[in-house]
Amino acid sequence: MKSILHYREIPGNSVGYYAVLALLGILIVLGLSAAYYMEHQGHHVTGMTNQIVWGMPHVFAVFLIVAASGALNVASISSVFNKKMYKPLSPLSGLLAIALLVGGLCILVLDLGRPDRLIVAMTYYNFKSIFAWNIILYNGFLAIVAVYLWMLMEKRFNKYSKTVGTFAFIWRLVLTTGTGSIFGFLVARQAYDAAIMAPTFILMSFSFGLAIFNIVLIGIYRGTERPLGDTIVERLRKLQGIFVAAVLFFVTIYHLTNLYATEHHGIEKFILDGNNVYTGLFWLGFVLIGSVIPLMICLLKGFKNSARWLVTASLMVIAGGMAQMYVIIIGGQAYPMELFPGYEVSSSFFDGVVASYTPSIYEIGLGVGGFAFAIAMVLAGVKILRFLPLSLENSIVDPHHRAEESEEAVAGEQARA
Amino acid sequence: MSENDYRNKDNKFDEYRRSFLGKGAALAGAATLAPGVILHTIANAKPVDEPVTSKVRWGFLIDANKCADNCNACVTACNEENGLTGFGRPKTDAQWIRKVTLRNKKTSHEISLPMLCQHCAHPPCVDVCPTGASFKRVDGIVLVDKHICIGCRYCMMACPYKARSFIHETITDQVPDVPRGKGTVESCTLCVHRVDRGEIPACAEACAKTEEGPAILFGDLNNPDSEISRRLASESSTQVRADFNLDPGVRYQGI
Numbered sequence: 207m208k209s210i211l212h213y214r215e216i217p218g219n220s221v222g223y224y225a226v227l228a229l230l231g232i233l234i235v236l237g238l239s240a241a242y243y244m245e246h247q248g249h250h251v252t253g254m255t256n257q258i259v260w261g262m263p264h265v266f267a268v269f270l271i272v273a274a275s276g277a278l279n280v281a282s283i284s285s286v287f288n289k290k291m292y293k294p295l296s297p298l299s300g301l302l303a304i305a306l307l308v309g310g311l312c313i314l315v316l317d318l319g320r321p322d323r324l325i326v327a328m329t330y331y332n333f334k335s336i337f338a339w340n341i342i343l344y345n346g347f348l349a350i351v352a353v354y355l356w357m358l359m360e361k362r363f364n365k366y367s368k369t370v371g372t373f374a375f376i377w378r379l380v381l382t383t384g385t386g387s388i389f390g391f392l393v394a395r396q397a398y399d400a401a402i403m404a405p406t407f408i409l410m411s412f413s414f415g416l417a418i419f420n421i422v423l424i425g426i427y428r429g430t431e432r433p434l435g436d437t438i439v440e441r442l443r444k445l446q447g448i449f450v451a452a453v454l455f456f457v458t459i460y461h462l463t464n465l466y467a468t469e470h471h472g473i474e475k476f477i478l479d480g481n482n483v484y485t486g487l488f489w490l491g492f493v494l495i496g497s498v499i500p501l502m503i504c505l506l507k508g509f510k511n512s513a514r515w516l517v518t519a520s521l522m523v524i525a526g527g528m529a530q531m532y533v534i535i536i537g538g539q540a541y542p543m544e545l546f547p548g549y550e551v552s553s554s555f556f557d558g559v560v561a562s563y564t565p566s567i568y569e570i571g572l573g574v575g576g577f578a579f580a581i582a583m584v585l586a587g588v589k590i591l592r593f594l595p596l597s598l599e600n601s602i603v604d605p606h607h608r609a610e611e612s613e614e615a616v617a618g619e620q621a622r623a
Numbered sequence: 624m625s626e627n628d629y630r631n632k633d634n635k636f637d638e639y640r641r642s643f644l645g646k647g648a649a650l651a652g653a654a655t656l657a658p659g660v661i662l663h664t665i666a667n668a669k670p671v672d673e674p675v676t677s678k679v680r681w682g683f684l685i686d687a688n689k690c691a692d693n694c695n696a697c698v699t700a701c702n703e704e705n706g707l708t709g710f711g712r713p714k715t716d717a718q719w720i721r722k723v724t725l726r727n728k729k730t731s732h733e734i735s736l737p738m739l740c741q742h743c744a745h746p747p748c749v750d751v752c753p754t755g756a757s758f759k760r761v762d763g764i765v766l767v768d769k770h771i772c773i774g775c776r777y778c779m780m781a782c783p784y785k786a787r788s789f790i791h792e793t794i795t796d797q798v799p800d801v802p803r804g805k806g807t808v809e810s811c812t813l814c815v816h817r818v819d820r821g822e823i824p825a826c827a828e829a830c831a832k833t834e835e836g837p838a839i840l841f842g843d844l845n846n847p848d849s850e851i852s853r854r855l856a857s858e859s860s861t862q863v864r865a866d867f868n869l870d871p872g873v874r875y876q877g878i
Contacts, residue, residue: 248792248805255714256788259776319774319789319806326771330754337753337777393867394747394783543785545738545863546878549725553738555718557785 211294212596213359216430218589223429230582237575240568241316249319252569257561258539263317265531266573269414270310270580271344271385272407273527275378276415278303278351281358282378285371291441291603295423296367297593300355302419302584303378304348309580311344313572336387343381350374359592382408389534396473397538402463406456413449414527417520420446422584424513426594435600436511443516447504450523454497457530476541477533482560484537487529496526536563677761680744680872681813682844683827684851684860687736687877689838695722697737697839700829704814706798717788719811720826725878734878737826737839740765740786740811741863741871748778748787748810757808763844763872764813772807779808783864786810844872 216223244252254261280299284292292299315321331338354374357367386407392398420442427434461478464470477484503509503519540561545551551558588594595602701707701720709716720739726732742765748757749765756772759765767778779787787810794803800816803809814824822828823841831837842851854860860874 245806249789250710250712250715250791255791256717256779256785257714259779259789319776319808320772323771323773326754327773330756330771332749332752332755334750335753335777337751337775341753388777391751392781394781539780543783545723545784546725547864548728549734550728551723551725553721553723554713555721555723555738555785556714557721557723557738 211602213297213592213594214596215590215592216426216588216594218585220429223585223589226429227582227585230578230585233578234575234582237313237572237578238316240571240575241321244317244568244572245321252566253564254569255561255563257556258536258563260535260539261563262565262569263313263572264535265528266576267310267313267317268385268388268535269528269531270306270313270576272382272411272531273414273418274303274306274310274411275347275382275385276411276413277306277419278374278378279412279415280419281354282371282375285354285358285368286375291438294595294598294603295419295438296358297355297591298423298584298588299419300351300358301587301591301593302422303415304351304355305580305583305587306415306418307344307347308583309576309578312579313576316572316576317569336384336391340381340384340388343377343384347374347377347381350377378411379408382411389538395538395543396470396541397477397534400460400463402456402460406453406460409449409452409456410527410530413446413453413523416442416446416449417523417527420516420520421524422581424517426585426588427598428513432594433597433599434513435598435603436513437600438598438603439513439516440511441603443504443509443512443519446516446519446523447501450497450501450504454493454501457492472544473541476560477537482540484533484540487537488533491529492526492533495522496529497523500526539563675760675762678845680763680844681818682742682763682842682851682872682874683824684840684842684854684874684876685736686838686840687734687875689835690734690736690877691833691835692724692733692735694735694833694835696829696833697826698722700825701811704798704817704825705801705812706796706803708796710792712791715789715791717790717809719786719788719809736875736878738784738786738863739826739873740813741784741869741873742811742813743872744870746869747781747783747867751777751781753777760815764815764818765810766812766815767807767809769802769804769807769809774806774808776808782810783867783869 252261278299280292281296281303282299283289284296315324318324320326327341331341333339350370351374354367354370357363357370383404386404389398390400390403423442424434424439426432461474464474476482477488479485500519500522503515503522509515509519540563542551542558542560545557698718698720705719707717707719720737723736723738725734725736727734742759742763744759744763746757746759746765749759751757753775754771754773756768756770757765757778758768774789776789779785779789787808789808790803790805793805797803801812814822814826817824827837827839827841830839840851840854842849844852844855846852847856855874858876860876861878862869862871862874
């Protein structure tokens with residue numbers, strides 16, 4: 207018998223489902239309250255200052271925005287590169303991409319000094335600003351992925367999914383280039399002003415986006431007791447390993463290039479060998495927890511076929527990715543700007559000194575709230591629309607696999623429902 | 624459950640789905656537009672018709688040799704003129720002009736000078752501003768349009784001179800000539816309100832009254848007969864971070 211792919215809403219009526227939604231709801235309310243407090247009092251209640259102008263909200267927001275474009279990769283591999291195994295995962299990939307981007311943008315907008323002027327940001331454009339391009343790229347991404355999902359989920363339009371999917375893939379590459387260039391185009395600061403920022407951000411998006419995808423996928427399938435075969439787990443594990451290695455490669459090249467030029471020795475010593483939190487976050491957070499250990503889990507045979515280890519590796523990639531974002535965004539600002547090369551500079555405005563920063567509970571609350579909102583959107587989405595196959599058993603994802611067990615799985619699920 | 628049951632369930636879901644998506648879209652649209660609509664009604668923002676000409680380019684020539692370490696006259700005058708009152712929080716309080724001490728790493732020689740917005744001809748803050756709130760007047764003065772600044776702070780990330788401040792709290796007792804507002808970015812306006820009245824900026828005026836004599840000279844860089852142009856033509860001067868090629872309107876001597 208031929209194995210058939212059935213997409214169905216999750217029942218979403220268990221205590222567990224509502225408990226998770228309730229928890230996310232609490233986090234969202236706390237995030238909104240934090241944003242309200244920050245806007246009402248002014249940003250002086252946060253850890254952000256005139257020295258560290260972008261803080262914890264930006265770490266969360268940029269991470270989510272980068273991960274959003276990466277989450278779409280799974281769908282792209284299927285539509286653009288014709289890998290059939292990823293086809294059943296495509297709708298979830300698109301949904302996650304939209305949810306993560308909206309979550310990230312909510313954080314970014316709510317941290318603005320004037321979030322009430324969102325309409326201004328949407329109607330006044332300075333086209334020389336990479337930020338303005340990004341506003342167009344983000345809105346365009348949401349629209350294109352929505353259309354892409356439509357093509358994927360409406361049988362009549364399936365034939366267009368490759369064309370729209372290719373367009374979405376190109377758009378997402380441009381989008382992450384834009385996000386990386388927010389930093390890459392900043393000539394004034396030692397840590398930024400590097401063309402490699404854009405490709406590094408693209409690779410980070412592959413890795414962080416897939417890590418979140420893995421956790422959401424395995425979490426939902428375990429939660430709904432739908433079958434998830436080890437073929438797909440194994441494929442995702444190897445893919446995650448390749449992405450982690452690629453990020454590590456790009457970050458290594460970035461630092462090696464900087465280390466070669468004497469003018470960058472100061473910032474490199476500050477990040478790689480400083481007596482500060484950034485050095486710890488870089489080596490322990492990004493390199494060890496976020497790269498080396500997940501790399502071992504993803505590539506060593508001993509961890510083969512294990513969904514649990516894949517989730518562990520993915521959680522570590524996310525933790526390492528957040529650490530890396532913190533180092534890039536906060537560390538890059540904390541290192542003093544070179545105002546007068548050759549001079550030691552001092553002033554009442556903290557010139558020439560390392561800027562201190564302690565994230566406030568409000569900034570963290572806003573960031574976590576945005577993250578929670580993204581996950582809540584996914585959980586609501588899979589209940590309302592048919593994003594997920596009833597089964598991801600081996601025979602469904604791999605046509606060469608024996609067919610019987612998948613039919614049994616579908617029958618089993620239908621019996622339960 | 625049979626396929627028929629599924630179909631019935633699907634129909635119910637379709638209804639639920641449609642109403643959910645419809646309401647969701649309406650809500651998102653309202654959330655985006657409402658604050659702006661309210662804002663536009665209240666603020667009724669309208670560009671001021673400034674009689675500004677590109678024939679002039681305003682700038683400063685600052686002589687560090689005449690700037691005493693312990694003198695803060697320019698900073699005090701600026702704060703008073705523009706109503707910049709601190710909240711006793713140095714990390715978040717606004718500073719439009721600040722005294723900076725430079726110590727030569729090799730010789731330990733110390734120099735004191737005022738640092739402020741350099742009013743670049745090619746300002747990075749203007750390049751990066753998404754809404755165009757950061758702008759340069761044709762006479763070279765770099766300003767922030769308070770009506771369309773969204774408070775993203777990208778200009779602060781981009782400025783190589785750390786010249787900008789974000790307003791971190793509610794401001795009261797503002798000076799009528801100098802509108803400011805919580806949640807927006809600001810910096811030295813070159814006392815544009817005074818310049819437009821034909822006066823010189825407050826810092827330059829205060830500096831001229833000090834014992835050491837005028838360390839800050841204000842004038843038109845485009846007019847070859849102005850004092851600032853004549854001195855720049857006959858004496859050596861430098862631009863801070865000249866390597867960025869931003870062509871700042873503020874030039875220094877003695878560094």
